[in-house]
Amino acid sequence: MGQTLCICSRGSITIDNKRYYFIQKLDEGGFSYVDLVEGVQDGRFYALKRILCHDREGRQEAQTEVEMHRLFSHPNILGLAGHTFIERGGKSEAWILLPYVQKGSLWSVLEKLRDKGSFMPERRILKVLQGICSGLKAMHDRGYAHRDLKPTNVLLEVDDRPLLMDLGSMNRSRMEVKGTREAMTVQDWAAQRCTISYRAPELFNVESHCVIDDRTDIWSLGCVLYSMMFLEGPYDMVFQKGDSVALAVQNPVTIPQPCRSVSPLASQLVVTLQSITLSAFKASRLECIDSK
Structure with a gap:
């Protein structure tokens, strides 16, 4: 789900016509970053996972991750709140919006x-x-x-x-x-x-x-x-x-x-x-x- 995303000047993003404020960085890996964001409409916190896709294979792997989240609705599997892909300079970025779990791992x-x-x-x-x-x-x-x-x-x-x-x-x-x-x-x-x-x-x-x-x-x-x-x-x-x-x-x-x-x-x-x-x-x- 999700085709539109914009990064606004006041530190917010918009996914599927829903706006989220950027709060802070949570984690980062080799090709991914996780940020804490807050939904403007619902006031809930979410974890925004951004995956850098350097090639078609990387994009497919990110798409698979999205599909796996969408496939399962189970109390012991993390759900999906939203997602989109954006294109930048011939490369893709996958943005996966997930529920934020404060207690951590x-x-x-x-x-x-x-x-x-x-x-x-x-x-x-x-x-x-x-x-x-x-x-x-x-x-x-x-x-x-x-x-x-x-x-x-x-x-x-x-x-x-x-x-x-x-x-x-x-x-x-x-x-x-x-x-x-x-x-x-x-x-x-x-x-x-x-x-x-x-x-x-x-x-x-x-x-x-x-x-x-x-x-x-x-x-x-x-x-x-x-x-x-x-x-x-x-x-x-x-x-x-x-x-x-x-x-x-x-x-x-x-x-x-x-x-x-x-x-x-x-x-x-x-x-x-x-x-x-x-x-x-x-x-x-x-x-x-x-x-x-």
């Missing part, structure tokens, strides 16, 4: 807990986990996978209701890889779009004949659960030390002991979530070897 909550030397209560962890699972189920039921699930891509409402965001890496949940060229294409795509310390094992070394499915999200879910329990991902330190995450993810995850009081059930849940996709990855490798 799950990662920012975990950082505050770590700074205070405290942990997230187990009951709270399970509540957030249930919401994330609900959002993922909605995606998987429609035949899509998130592909970049991590604490920074989960927003938390004031009541701890999680919202899955950053849908730009989503694609069809089942990908059949046929041949070396396709395998390298998927592997290169994953290297760019799937955060390394939350990336499933099958995306590091994609086999020439295999199937990638939504179990990659289940692996990432296990990493997110681990981060809620221990305030860091299971492979964050591996990456920070410069060691090989690709090798580390081929081994069972270890639960820090002693670190905090964690029930055996919660610890086993982390192991189970990651073993689902790790077992599938190892089985896929065996099938590829047998077929050669």
